Amino acid sequence: MAPKYIKPTESELEILQILWQNGTATVRDVHEELAKTKDAGYTTTLKLMQIMHDKGLVKRDESMRTHIYQPAVNKERTQKHLLDKMIDSLFGGSSTQLVLQALGSGEQKVSAEELAQIQTLLDNLKKQ
Template sequence: MKKSLTPLGETEMEVLHHVWEMGEATVKDVKKRIMNDRQVAYTTVMTVMKNLADKGYLKYRKDGVTYVYSPAQEPESVRFNLVKELVKKVFKGSPTELVQTLVEGEELSDTDRSEILKLINNMKEE
């Protein structure tokens, strides 16, 4: 079995972003938002949201017969842990190699580069 680089699949990440943006959401809410970009079955969204709850990324409460999901972890915490795993698996634990890859990447605009530089310089001052 092929193991993913992160504990979250692409659709799981997509669903998580929608829930983060809405604060709380039902399967119907998330399905409606995904349908703006692509076709998706209600049962697919339902399964993904249940899996995210099982993995500890979402929590839920019952409102009548409807499950209302909300984030179980702060987005920053999830992002930090995903990047930490990525650094470990892809860059042999070297954050320097990750930053070097990002900075040398062609997709990085001059604005992105100066923002990164500003972040690093601000860290030095603290």
Template sequence: MKPTDAELEILHVLWASGPSTVRQVHEHLSQSRDIGYTTALKLMQIMYEKGLLSREEEPDRRPNRSHTYSAAVSEEDTQRGLVNRFVETAFRGSASKLVMQVLGQHKTSREELDEIKKLLNDLNRD
């Protein structure tokens, strides 16, 4: 399932920080943009319903009990899905067009170019 941009922001927080409460995620997101607590809560509830997040209730049975949320999808699988969809829709399935566009538009360091060459050499051996 493809997460929305807002959902992806929340996933980034959880991938980096690990299991967190809505308050912790909200505090992190608030450092870079204006987002209300109830907006973060609603997004995370929707993400839980969609299967993007898992949640555990605190054992305390108070009415205002908190939940701890975790990413139910891996960062690598999510990136792979997003890239595959992007390549299919924007580049008609051509990975080489994507690579040419990226390399032509962005400054690439010597280290990155060496990594790309190594990857290409590894792919050629298969």
């Protein structure tokens, strides 16, 4: 049986993004990065990371005085799981509706480079 998937909260995802980007970090490192975009207290960040460790979302190296954290979940697997859930719940299982909403809303600007990447992906899918 596959291990149970643990769905990170929005705040946990913010921390995971930092860890995925940096590989490892202390609570202070994560807190300083979070403080650039939101008002978060150090103790709140510490508590969240302790909870994430208990849930199995992060690993903690306790061999030194300052604990070093690293992600325990794979970024791509987490993205796929959350995207699949969103497609099922918001778009009735239709990835086409998701793409049409994302590209057709006009609120999200799509660069020429992103459009070229999308076109390449579509061309590759047609060849399969």
